[in-house]
Amino acid sequence: MGAERTIELLSSTASLCPVCLKRVAAIREQQGDAVYLVKECPDHGTFRTVIWRGAVPFATWLRPKKPSAPRRPLTAVAAGCPHDCGLCPDHGQHTCTALIEITARCNLRCPVCFAAAGASGADDDPSLERIEFFYDRILEASGPCNIQLSGGEPTMRDDLDAIIALGRDKGFGFIQLNTNGLRLAENPDYARSLKQAGLTSVFLQFDGLSRSTHQTLRGRDLHAIKEQTIHHCGAAGLGVVLVPTLVPGVNTHEVGAIIDYAVRHAPTVRGVHFQPISYFGRYPQAPTDTERLTLPEVIELIEAQSNGALLAEYFAPPACEHALCSFHGTFLVEEHGRLTPLGSGQAACCSTGEPRTSLPTALEGREKSVRFTARQWSLPALALAPADACACSATDRPQDDFDRFLARARTHTFSLSAMVFQDAWNLDLERLRGCCIHVVSPQGFLIPFCAYNLTSQQGRPLYRGMVQP
Incomplete structure (x- = not known):
C-alpha cells in the first residue's frame, strides 16, 4: 500500500x-x-x-484584487456576512449582472431547478410597476450594469416585451433572457418582437444532445426544440449562449459535443457557459465528492474531448468575480470550424491575466466584465449580412489574410466559460464577498446569487422566499 x-x-x-x-x-x-x-x-x-x-494548480490560479464597496449599500452590517446581504458596505464587488426574477411560473418541471419554479400562478408575478422599482433600485445601488431576466420561465409572461422595453428606457444597454427556449421555438415572430423591444441576448438552457440527458435533467427530449430556438433567435438578430448544467455521470461525456454543436451554429451561438451542478434544496445526506465537478475538471474535460485542440492554457480566471468562481477563454471560429485562441488564456478578454505592477481593483474588473459580456454575447449586426455581401474596403482593394482575419473577428468571436456556484457545503464567504452576480429580491435588495439560492441540508432557505426588513 x-x-x-x-x-x-x-x-x-x-x-x-x-x-x-x-x-x-x-x-x-x-x-x-x-x-x-x-x-x-x-x-x-x-x-x-x-x-x-x-x-x-490551485496556487497559480488565484488572482487577488483590491475590494471595492458597492456604489450605495442598501443594508447595514449587523449580523455579519452572509446575513446582511442587500448589498451591505462590507461587500467587495459591484454588480456586473443584476438578475430579476419576473415570474415563478414555468412550463417545465426540471429535477435540477434551484428556483422552485412552477409553484405559483400569474397573480403572484411582480407587476410592471414593481419591476420598474427593481430597475430603479439597481441603478440606485449599482448604476447601469447588465440585466438578466429570469424566473421561473420568463417567457410565461405575455408582457415580456414591455418589461424589456422598460429596462432599455431606464438606460440598461444589455438585457439578456434566461430561458428554456420552449416559447421561442414556437414562432419566429416571438423572437423578433423581443428583439424589437430591446432584448440583446438569450441565455439558453442546453444540457446536451442525447435523449437520455434531456430526459434525466429536464423530464423530456428537448433537442429539436432547442435547435429551433437557436434558428429563430439568429433570424431575429439575437445572440445565444448555450448553458449546460453539468452533472457527473449524466452529461459530462457530452462537453466536447456541445462545443462542436455551438461552433456549427456560430455566429448566432456566441459561446458556451458551463455550470457544474450545485446542491440547493433538501439533501439530508451531504453530496459526495464524486457528485462534485470542479473548475479544473471542466477544463480537463474540454481539453480531452477536443482531442487536445483546446488546451488548459487557453483559459484564465475572471476579472470580475472571485478567481475560484469561474474561468474564461475567447476564440475565433475559423471558416473550417476550428477554434483559435485570441491571445493566451492569461490574457483572455474577460480575465485578469495582463501583466501589471499593482493589484487590480474590483471596480476595474467589473467594468471590464460588463463591457466584454455585452459585446461578446450580442450578435453583431454584420453577422446578419447576406453571405455573399462584399466585405471589401471602400477602395475595393484586394483582401489579404489580415483583412480576412479582421472581417471574421468582427462576427465570429466565441467564448468558452464556466461558473461553479456555491451551496451550503462548499460556501466560502471570501468568494461570496467577491460576487458580482446579484439577484434582486422581492423587497428590492441586491443579494449575491449563491446566497440568495442557498438552502440548508433540510431545504431551509437563507434568503429565497424570506421576507427582508
Whole structure:
C-alpha cells in the first residue's frame, strides 16, 4: 500500500454550517491535486468538501484584487456576512449582472431547478410597476450594469416585451433572457418582437444532445426544440449562449459535443457557459465528492474531448468575480470550424491575466466584465449580412489574410466559460464577498446569487422566499 498523501493547510476563511446555517470558521487544505473546504460546527460536526481537483494548480490560479464597496449599500452590517446581504458596505464587488426574477411560473418541471419554479400562478408575478422599482433600485445601488431576466420561465409572461422595453428606457444597454427556449421555438415572430423591444441576448438552457440527458435533467427530449430556438433567435438578430448544467455521470461525456454543436451554429451561438451542478434544496445526506465537478475538471474535460485542440492554457480566471468562481477563454471560429485562441488564456478578454505592477481593483474588473459580456454575447449586426455581401474596403482593394482575419473577428468571436456556484457545503464567504452576480429580491435588495439560492441540508432557505426588513 502506498504512503498516505500529506495534507497541507493552505489558508483560512469562513463558511456556514449546512445544517443550521450558522457562521463557522473554515480552512482550505490540500491533499494531492485536490483542495478541500473543511469546517466544523460545534453542534453538527465537521464537514469536508472538495472545491478544486485536477491538473491546474490551485496556487497559480488565484488572482487577488483590491475590494471595492458597492456604489450605495442598501443594508447595514449587523449580523455579519452572509446575513446582511442587500448589498451591505462590507461587500467587495459591484454588480456586473443584476438578475430579476419576473415570474415563478414555468412550463417545465426540471429535477435540477434551484428556483422552485412552477409553484405559483400569474397573480403572484411582480407587476410592471414593481419591476420598474427593481430597475430603479439597481441603478440606485449599482448604476447601469447588465440585466438578466429570469424566473421561473420568463417567457410565461405575455408582457415580456414591455418589461424589456422598460429596462432599455431606464438606460440598461444589455438585457439578456434566461430561458428554456420552449416559447421561442414556437414562432419566429416571438423572437423578433423581443428583439424589437430591446432584448440583446438569450441565455439558453442546453444540457446536451442525447435523449437520455434531456430526459434525466429536464423530464423530456428537448433537442429539436432547442435547435429551433437557436434558428429563430439568429433570424431575429439575437445572440445565444448555450448553458449546460453539468452533472457527473449524466452529461459530462457530452462537453466536447456541445462545443462542436455551438461552433456549427456560430455566429448566432456566441459561446458556451458551463455550470457544474450545485446542491440547493433538501439533501439530508451531504453530496459526495464524486457528485462534485470542479473548475479544473471542466477544463480537463474540454481539453480531452477536443482531442487536445483546446488546451488548459487557453483559459484564465475572471476579472470580475472571485478567481475560484469561474474561468474564461475567447476564440475565433475559423471558416473550417476550428477554434483559435485570441491571445493566451492569461490574457483572455474577460480575465485578469495582463501583466501589471499593482493589484487590480474590483471596480476595474467589473467594468471590464460588463463591457466584454455585452459585446461578446450580442450578435453583431454584420453577422446578419447576406453571405455573399462584399466585405471589401471602400477602395475595393484586394483582401489579404489580415483583412480576412479582421472581417471574421468582427462576427465570429466565441467564448468558452464556466461558473461553479456555491451551496451550503462548499460556501466560502471570501468568494461570496467577491460576487458580482446579484439577484434582486422581492423587497428590492441586491443579494449575491449563491446566497440568495442557498438552502440548508433540510431545504431551509437563507434568503429565497424570506421576507427582508
